[in-house]
Amino acid sequence: xxxxxxxxxxxxxxxxxxxxxxMGLVALDPKDWIDADDRRAAELQEKERLLAANRKAVFxxxxxxxxxxxxxxxxxxxxxxxxxxxxxxxxDGTVTVRETGKSYGLADFSxxxxxxxxxxxxxxxxxxxxxxxxxxxxxxSLCFPARWKLAEKLxxxxxxxxxxxxxxxxxxxRPVDRFFEHLRADKxxxxxxxxxxxxxxxxxxxxxxxxxxDAGITPENAGDRLWLRVERQTLRRLPESGxxxxxxxxxxxxxxxxxxxxxxxxxLRASLDQMPEGMQLYKSLPxxxxxxxxxxxxxxxxxx
Ligand code: HEM
Numbered sequence: 001x002x003x004x005x006x007x008x009x010x011x012x013x014x015x016x017x018x019x020x021x022x023m024g025l026v027a028l029d030p031k032d033w034i035d036a037d038d039r040r041a042a043e044l045q046e047k048e049r050l051l052a053a054n055r056k057a058v059f060x061x062x063x064x065x066x067x068x069x070x071x072x073x074x075x076x077x078x079x080x081x082x083x084x085x086x087x088x089x090x091x092d093g094t095v096t097v098r099e100t101g102k103s104y105g106l107a108d109f110s111x112x113x114x115x116x117x118x119x120x121x122x123x124x125x126x127x128x129x130x131x132x133x134x135x136x137x138x139x140x141s142l143c144f145p146a147r148w149k150l151a152e153k154l155x156x157x158x159x160x161x162x163x164x165x166x167x168x169x170x171x172x173x174r175p176v177d178r179f180f181e182h183l184r185a186d187k188x189x190x191x192x193x194x195x196x197x198x199x200x201x202x203x204x205x206x207x208x209x210x211x212x213x214d215a216g217i218t219p220e221n222a223g224d225r226l227w228l229r230v231e232r233q234t235l236r237r238l239p240e241s242g243x244x245x246x247x248x249x250x251x252x253x254x255x256x257x258x259x260x261x262x263x264x265x266x267x268l269r270a271s272l273d274q275m276p277e278g279m280q281l282y283k284s285l286p287x288x289x290x291x292x293x294x295x296x297x298x299x300x301x302x303x304x
Contacts, residue, residue, distance in 0.1 A: 007261070008257055008258065008260045008261035008264060009228060009230065009251065009257050009261075009264070010230075010251055011192055011230045011251060012230075012261075013192035013193070013194045013230060014194055014264070014271040015264060015267050016267065017271055018270070018271060019271045019275040019279075021167045021168070021171045021172060022172075023175060023176060023179065024191045024192065025179070025189040025190070025235070026189060026191070027188075027190075028189050028234055028236075030079065030083070031083045032190075033083075033234060033236075034076070034079060034080065034083070034084060035123070036084060036087060036121065036122065039122070040087075040099060040121075040122055041099040041100055043122045043144075043202065044099070044100055044102075044119065044120075044121075044122070045100060046202060046203075047118060047119055047143040048119065050143050050203055051115075051143070055115075056151070057149075057150065057205070058141070058142055058143045058150065058203070059112070059115045059118065059140070059141050059142070060140060060150055060151070061112060061114065061127075061139035061140070061154075062155060064138075065114075065129070065138045065139040065243075066110075066111045067240075067241060068129070068138070068139070068238060068240075068241035068243045069111075069112065069113040069114040069127065069139055070110070071238050071240050071241055072113065072114055072117050072238065072245055073113035073114070073117045075238070075245075076117050076120065080120070087120075093105060093107060095116070095120065097119075097120060102119075104116055104119065114127060114139050114140070114141045115141055117141060118141025118142075118143065119141075122249055122250075123247045123248065124140070124141060124142045124143060124247065124248040124249075124250070125140065125141045125142075125245065125246075125247055126139075126245070126247075126248070127140065127243055127244075127245060127246075128158075128180070128243060128244040128245070129243045129244075130242070130243075131157055133157040133160075134158045134177045134180070135157065135177070135244060136157050136158075137154050137156055137161060138154075138243065140153075143203060144202040144203055144248070144250045145203065145204060145205055146195065146229060146231065147197075147205065147206060147207045147284075148205065149205045149206075158173070158176060158177060158180070159173050159177075164208065164282065166276065166278035166281070167276065167278065180235075180244060183235060183236070183237045184237060185236065185238070185239040188235065188236035189235050190232060190235075191233050191235075192232055192233070193230070193231040193233060194229065194230045195228075195283050196228060196229070196255065196283070196285060196288075196292065197226070197227050197252075198214065198217065198225060198226055198227075198284075198288060199227070200227045200252050202250055202252065208282055208283070209281055209282060209284060210286070211281070211286045211287065212287055213286070213287050214287040214288050217287070218291050219291050219294035219295045219298065220295075222255060222288065222291045222294075222295035223254065223259065223299070224254060224255075224256055225288075226254075226255040226288060226295075227253060227255060228252070228253050228255055228257070229250065229251070230250070230251045230253075231248050231251075232248075232249040232251070233246065233248050234246070234249075255292075255295070258296075258299055259299055259302075262300050262301070262302040263300075265299040266296070266300035269296040269300055272289075272292070
């Protein structure tokens with residue numbers, strides 16, 4: 001298990017100081033598929049709370065996805081046993097999360113195994129199945145959405161899922177669809193995605209395309225009023241069903257974590273400068289764009 005480092009964020013996809021709308025896929029070693037850190041217990045408890053409050057908002061599936069869901073759970077349990085021994089225990093048809101002591105009967109989840117998979121690790125899981133218009137979201141355990149609603153995406157193909165993402169249809173749609181067709185079970189991949197948000201909650205279903213200025217966020221307090229939200233996403237083909245499994249691991253850190261890394265503050269500022277307006281709007285940056293820029297300018301000037 002990895003401890004959060006005091007010296008800055010774990011992942012900094014803006015570190016090269018450029019912004020490009022790209023697939024950005026790199027090979028993934030199976031031992032690095034699942035990423036557990038010291039927020040694990042708190043995040044698993046948060047998942048339980050969300051599931052108890054409104055399960056359909058964070059777990060949903062379409063008929064016919066049951067076998068592929070079970071395939072995911074088997075792969076996950078094998079991976080945990082091999083690469084993360086000690087996170088969960090499996091005995092007599094029961095899985096127990098070591099840190100929280102919470103136990104689950106495997107039989108209780110036989111038709112919704114993706115729900116159980118999501119309760120065992122910090123990752124969210126989306127199951128994608130080939131359809132007439134490309135891969136379709138068929139089932140998801142999605143406790144930590146980055147400002148989107150599962151109900152609006154379930155049953156939709158990739159192009160439609162991404163329809164409000166600025167530039168996706170023109171730049172990414174076809175390459176992504178082609179990549180999905182050719183993805184091999186033995187060649188999993190990962191990519192990173194980042195945003196800045198004015199709310200640290202992991203579960204957020206709305207808040208894109210905001211424009212009204214937030215006068216409460218200033219260059220002085222931006223470090224504590226804004227958060228870096230990074231998603232580490234992975235993709236792998238499931239060998240039995242042929243479906244694709246998409247995982248999302250979300251990291252939220254106060255923007256002030258960059259005070260330990262003025263170089264990254266400078267890189268983030270440069271990336272934001274290059275980000276097209278449509279993308280800035282999609283990410284709801286306008287309400288605090290000026291305060292953010294002045295804050296990053298001040299922090300990055302310490303690099304010299
Ligand atoms: C290679 C694969 C993929 C690429 C390159 C990609 C790319 C992107 C990009 C660039 C964004 C905008 C995020 C931001 O910068 O804030 C986005 C958002 C999103 N992606 Fe993907 N994505 C991929 C796979 C998937 C998959 C498999 C799903 C399945 C659920 C998915 C669901 C979403 C959703 C729901 C959003 C938010 C859309 C909205 O705000 O309406 N993505 N994706």
